[in-house]
Amino acid sequence: LERDKYENNEVAGVVTGLAWTSVGGDILFIESILSKGKGSLNITGNLGKVMKESATIAMEYIKANADKWGIQPDIFEKYNVHIHVPEGATPKDGPSAGITMLTSLVSLFTQKRVKKSLAMTGEITLRGKVLPVGGIKEKILAAKRARIKEIILCEDNRKDIEEIKQEYLKGLTFHYVTEMSEVIDIAVTDQNVKNPKKL
Amino acid sequence: LERDKYENNEVAGVVTGLAWTSVGGDILFIESILSKGKGSLNITGNLGKVMKESATIAMEYIKANADKWGIQPDIFEKYNVHIHVPEGATPKDGPSAGITMLTSLVSLFTQKRVKKSLAMTGEITLRGKVLPVGGIKEKILAAKRARIKEIILCEDNRKDIEEIKQEYLKGLTFHYVTEMSEVIDIAVTDQNVKNPKKL
Amino acid sequence: LERDKYENNEVAGVVTGLAWTSVGGDILFIESILSKGKGSLNITGNLGKVMKESATIAMEYIKANADKWGIQPDIFEKYNVHIHVPEGATPKDGPSAGITMLTSLVSLFTQKRVKKSLAMTGEITLRGKVLPVGGIKEKILAAKRARIKEIILCEDNRKDIEEIKQEYLKGLTFHYVTEMSEVIDIAVTDQNVKNPKKL
Amino acid sequence: LERDKYENNEVAGVVTGLAWTSVGGDILFIESILSKGKGSLNITGNLGKVMKESATIAMEYIKANADKWGIQPDIFEKYNVHIHVPEGATPKDGPSAGITMLTSLVSLFTQKRVKKSLAMTGEITLRGKVLPVGGIKEKILAAKRARIKEIILCEDNRKDIEEIKQEYLKGLTFHYVTEMSEVIDIAVTDQNVKNPKKL
Amino acid sequence: LERDKYENNEVAGVVTGLAWTSVGGDILFIESILSKGKGSLNITGNLGKVMKESATIAMEYIKANADKWGIQPDIFEKYNVHIHVPEGATPKDGPSAGITMLTSLVSLFTQKRVKKSLAMTGEITLRGKVLPVGGIKEKILAAKRARIKEIILCEDNRKDIEEIKQEYLKGLTFHYVTEMSEVIDIAVTDQNVKNPKKL
Amino acid sequence: LERDKYENNEVAGVVTGLAWTSVGGDILFIESILSKGKGSLNITGNLGKVMKESATIAMEYIKANADKWGIQPDIFEKYNVHIHVPEGATPKDGPSAGITMLTSLVSLFTQKRVKKSLAMTGEITLRGKVLPVGGIKEKILAAKRARIKEIILCEDNRKDIEEIKQEYLKGLTFHYVTEMSEVIDIAVTDQNVKNPKKL
Numbered sequence A, B, C, D, E, F: 001l002e003r004d005k006y007e008n009n010e011v012a013g014v015v016t017g018l019a020w021t022s023v024g025g026d027i028l029f030i031e032s033i034l035s036k037g038k039g040s041l042n043i044t045g046n047l048g049k050v051m052k053e054s055a056t057i058a059m060e061y062i063k064a065n066a067d068k069w070g071i072q073p074d075i076f077e078k079y080n081v082h083i084h085v086p087e088g089a090t091p092k093d094g095p096s097a098g099i100t101m102l103t104s105l106v107s108l109f110t111q112k113r114v115k116k117s118l119a120m121t122g123e124i125t126l127r128g129k130v131l132p133v134g135g136i137k138e139k140i141l142a143a144k145r146a147r148i149k150e151i152i153l154c155e156d157n158r159k160d161i162e163e164i165k166q167e168y169l170k171g172l173t174f175h176y177v178t179e180m181s182e183v184i185d186i187a188v189t190d191q192n193v194k195n196p197k198k199l
């Protein structure tokens, strides 16, 4: 099935991640939506324990640092959040979708567009650091196949990129980060999504 | 047991799906009902984790986009929803009942009839896209056996239909979609069900 | 142990089902009681997941269609329901007790007697249809041993009866149904049980 | 360890059951206590699923038939019940402690003494019937070793007693019952326990 | 690791138990603390199901008999209790810590010191009896190594002590009990702990 | 991946622990954050049961001894706490992160900086004692690689240090403790973190 290509950025909460599955590198989408509720967090997509934990960490980090992005803290109590990773037939796990989930939620809570043609991979922490992840080469190849133009990685993954032949990297721009706030600075634009929700 | 044939569309929430089980293609019914309550979602039918997740995704998507179909948001808090997939003896899993569940719930919340002699298969997402699924050939054959006339599929499954011999497709009309809202446009009619509930 | 014979119908909620276990056909009783509470549903009897789901489906169907049988909807919030299938030493599963559980609960909520010397087997759905089940021949023989006189089956199980030798069917009356409401029409009488509860 | 002998009947809720374990017949005690609370039911003693279900069935049966024994229904909401089966090192399961648990709870809620030197074994149902159980011979021998004088059994277990040599039965009186209310009539006396709780 | 020796009795809720692990006899500490809350019971220490049940039994027994030790019943609703058994790397199970947990909780709720240089082992019941346990010889040797001076055992374990050579018992005093209240009489002193909490 | 080196101490709740994994000694970070809530405790990081229990023990100990560190007890009811141990791809278990979690939470609730270049390992208890742990040599080597300068250990682990060659210990200062309060005295400074939260 050839269904993984970059889509547009009209919808809040949709972010492109890079994954390393049993069949090689792949892109995946992180999606999130809000519905009126009491602050529950729903996570789907045939995810393992560690990937579900990433969603919790992203959520708690945003709650604890809401003012960084101008998010009203009472939003967290008035809405339920649902995070989904499509392609339910494929089991997914590991911490590398952390920064993608973080970006998805910040886009959701701010109703701002995510930068176009951007993908990312990196583990998140509660102290605000981005950690390096594995499978970089396979992920980069998948990103190219999907027409991705820019990629966010942990600074500690720079050496993995430097080991890849130059010709495979043509047309790709890399952003190396150490802080989670840098991810948001790069990934979340100032433009509203189409039909933004009033939160 | 020969119990799978298309039935009528008098009851809200009953939609015909196409499934691919260990014994080949089959049709299945998605059923849903409302009872007074506090918004809980009950899912039965001997379903695996991924198929249960589809029900959650459909529900959350509808909650977040209720105005698209004129659904009053307070309904979600005043009723419990129960989604069931009959034939409890057969374990069922996978994401391909997504659009069928979505259609079932929109029919339920609007009390509108589902189009006659229609079946469907496709994965749903939170961003509103329909994703392609597998087992298309077997599903089409099952649909014909059950006297289905129209079928909704993901645009990306068009090529799977094109690979099937023309004679097997006689009498079938195909609707290829990319958006979940297209599914509803095609599948949910403007006619009330028999004895519609006042919600 | 020879303990399976038809009993009387003095108690609300007691209905005779036909089961197909690892040791052949058998009858089983579905029992249910009400106690003051907040609407919880308790299910016991060493049951597997699918049989427990049948109890949930029966309960939700009755809630959604309470007016069909003159049941006051506030009953569901003021009482807890406990459904039990005796003979705890035997694990039980499968969907075929569905119509028996349905009948048990309608008898319970209306405090009406179940028809005498009646047994039944059939899967239930949320859309009100009865589905056929397996093991019909073994179940019929068990019913005769237990002095059952009338049996409710799905219309689609008629052919299974027609394959059984006439001599085995002597003394048995069959009711073939397609709708769940037909089951209740046949099985639940207009007579109060002994010492009916005022609900 | 030789610790199984009949004790006195001073404490409410303590009843002697007959069990059939991997090492042969044995007696066991069912104990229960009340503490102020909101009606929760706590079950301990290294019990399997079916034995825990017996406790639930006993509790629900008593709630639904509280007036039979003059139990004020508001007690169930004002106290938590804890049922325990001592000798935690031994896993226990099966439905045969049903009438023992029933007796324990009726003694507890009425604060009446259980008859002296009495033991019992039998499955309970929600419709008020006692069902026969297995291992009768081994259980009777264990009862004699523990100086039990009277035994309650299901009427359908009478034949198991009749197959035992007369000499083994000397000094034992048998009560054969079919109704759960008969168990209580025989087992629960009109005498208060020592220091009865005011409920 | 040589870390098991008797400590002082300054802190409420700390009691020395005797355990029989895969590597022989050992002492263990039962610890408990109160924090403001709503009556929840938290149990940690890498414990198996039966040992966790002992904590529940001890707690419920104390709730039901609070007046025996002058404990105000409203304490149970205003505090959360946490019981811990240190040395998390070692899995622990079985009923023999029952009287140790009981003593820990009575000391905690009364803020009284536990007797010095005392250890104990015995199963508890809801009817107030102490039951015998196994591994007595190994436990006694471990108690001596840890400088324990007095030991509480079930009366039915007296014979296990009588089978041990006299020379191993030198310097040890034994208390044989049949009632749980005797354990508390012996183990909990009238002296406040250091910095007692006002409950 | 070479990502384990000591970081700064600007953020509350970030503490360096010493771990012993299947691939040898390692440092790990314990992180914790507060978000407005009702006192729930969230624990992530691909942790096993015993390591999760350590987090609970630390939390309950701090609740019961809040005044020791000037923590207002109402904080516990007004905030949710999330403890995370990064590097989700690595399963982690065991009790040795106890004192690290304790330090993390005290830093979090006081918003004070943790001492620079400090790491620690030790089991915690509810009675306030620190217990020794294993793998000391491997942990020390990992600490040196990560540029740690000071290490807190249980007094009972002193002998493990004395068995290590002097040259491996150069540049390291050891603090041996027996009480959990000593850990806090050493590890938590009087300096506010950067941008302290007003609790």
Ligand SMILES: [Ca+2]
Residues within 6 Å of the ligand: A004, A026, A027, A087
């Ligand atoms: Ca893919």
Ligand SMILES: [Ca+2]
Residues within 6 Å of the ligand: A184, A185, A186, A187, A188, A189, A190
């Ligand atoms: Ca930006």
Ligand SMILES: [Ca+2]
Residues within 6 Å of the ligand: B004, B026, B027, B087
């Ligand atoms: Ca089928």
Ligand SMILES: [Ca+2]
Residues within 6 Å of the ligand: B184, B185, B186, B187, B188, B189, B190
């Ligand atoms: Ca339409």
Ligand SMILES: [Ca+2]
Residues within 6 Å of the ligand: C004, C026, C027, C087
């Ligand atoms: Ca039977």
Ligand SMILES: [Ca+2]
Residues within 6 Å of the ligand: C184, C185, C186, C187, C188, C189, C190
């Ligand atoms: Ca009728």
Ligand SMILES: [Ca+2]
Residues within 6 Å of the ligand: D004, D026, D027, D087
């Ligand atoms: Ca025994």
Ligand SMILES: [Ca+2]
Residues within 6 Å of the ligand: D184, D185, D186, D187, D188, D189, D190
């Ligand atoms: Ca009586």
Ligand SMILES: [Ca+2]
Residues within 6 Å of the ligand: E004, E026, E027, E087
């Ligand atoms: Ca030890």
Ligand SMILES: [Ca+2]
Residues within 6 Å of the ligand: E184, E185, E186, E187, E188, E189, E190
């Ligand atoms: Ca005393």
Ligand SMILES: [Ca+2]
Residues within 6 Å of the ligand: F004, F026, F027, F087
């Ligand atoms: Ca590491």
Ligand SMILES: [Ca+2]
Residues within 6 Å of the ligand: F184, F185, F186, F187, F188, F189, F190
């Ligand atoms: Ca300090």
